[in-house]
Amino acid sequence: MKLTSITKRYDDNTVFDNFNLTIQDNKITCILGKSGCGKTTLLNIIAHLTDYQGKTDVENEKISYIFQNQRLLNNLTVAGNLRYVLKNCNFSSNEIEEKINDILKLVKLKENKHMYPKQLSGGMAQRVSLARAFVYPSKILLMDEPFKGLDISLKKHIIKIFQDLFNNDKKTTIFVTHDIEEALLLADRIIVLGDGGIILLDKELESRDDALISNLRRNIYKIM
Amino acid sequence: MKTNKLYKNIIYPVISLGLLILIWFVTAKVVDIELIIPSISATVKEFFALLGQKQFYSAILGTLNRTLISFLLAFIMAIALAIISAFLPFLNKLLSPIVTVVRAIPTMSLILLTIIWLNPQTSPLLIGFVIVFPIMYSSFYTAIISVDNDLIQMSKAYNVSKKDMVLSLYLPNIAPSFFDTVRSTISLNLKIIISAEVLAQTKISMGVMMQMSKAYLETAQLLAWTLVAIILSYLLEIIVYSIKKATIRWEK
Ligand SMILES: Nc1ncnc2c1ncn2[C@@H]1O[C@H](COP(=O)(O)OP(=O)(O)OP(=O)(O)O)[C@@H](O)[C@H]1O
């Protein structure tokens, strides 16, 4: 995925000024950076949810987006929420039902297929939003702090489910987080963003070697 | 859960109704003047006497007819304008001061004014309309624009079609407050129409029947008519409520 000369302003606040970035396909790229530096804005540019100047080569691509809050429709069941994003994808209704059953098995919500979001726990609801992202036939996945606000054991569980889903269907993933440990755990590449779209650090993780990780951790803490 | 519902839907209403009847009974006994506080038995007798009269049914039909016509007119206009306003913000800016002013007009001056302007048969229609339209318009407009922006954004990210967004996102999110508004305004409309009929002396109407009971000092009959009005407004609300329950299944 390639972003070329992206400029984005809110009135007189320039969030990105002639910003360029190339992202490897089918890998997880983590974006770190302090609050307000433009991480969410960057995802919204890629998902065409906001206007901007410049070019991306994904303007006609299908994109999955996992938000920090689950954003489920309360009036639709778990299956209904998945169907909602699949309806516009040229699948037959048999195919849709099959996909829904398969993905619900992966996120361990087969039994909850016909429940409404208000009947789910927070962790279950977040699993539905993961399922929605992976059932959707996209090549690109955007994640905006999807594990924030979960308690530690639940977070571990959800991250495990994310890893299963990702290994099963490797999408080009941009993963925004505040949590350096999450980034070190999941990323193939870590980018630290500064104000005005300046890239403060850009490092690929070829291996999960302990020394390499702790060195990188120290570097990131120094910048942030 | 089950017993909770039983309490809420049956036991509490029965107790409060019983309390009301008890107060009525005691007051009637203490005052002991049928003209001022008719006894329960006299009122019930009048109520059944009314059921035997032809006039009774035509008066109810007349009033219901007026209620439904003015309600439907206000409803259709409120919905249409609320939808248009949601897309054209300037229309709402234009309408909301008018709505605020109209809502502030005392009901009685409105009734008296329209009686001067229109004839007794049509003025209740206008009054009902003017009272309920602003309430419905503001409530529908608020419901439409308060559909969760996060969900709209999510739908756009996943490229959901406009049609599916309207059917699965907009309509269901608007529906609960929509039904609640319809439910409260339809019974309000009935009450307003009856008041207007009393003052306008509308032919073939519940209002005029009440006015006559009062003129002949038939207090028990007046109370019996009041009972009829209560039952009607309750029935209207129940009808709307059942439609809501049948339509909205996800709010447990
Ligand atoms: N709709 C908007 N209107 C005006 N300014 C905005 C809008 N959205 C974001 N901004 C501004 O753009 C900048 C980047 O915001 P953004 O939400 O992308 O930051 P972020 O890196 O995601 O922060 P956080 O880590 O707190 O989520 C901020 O200065 C913010 O105030």
Ligand SMILES: [Mg+2]
């Ligand atoms: Mg953000």
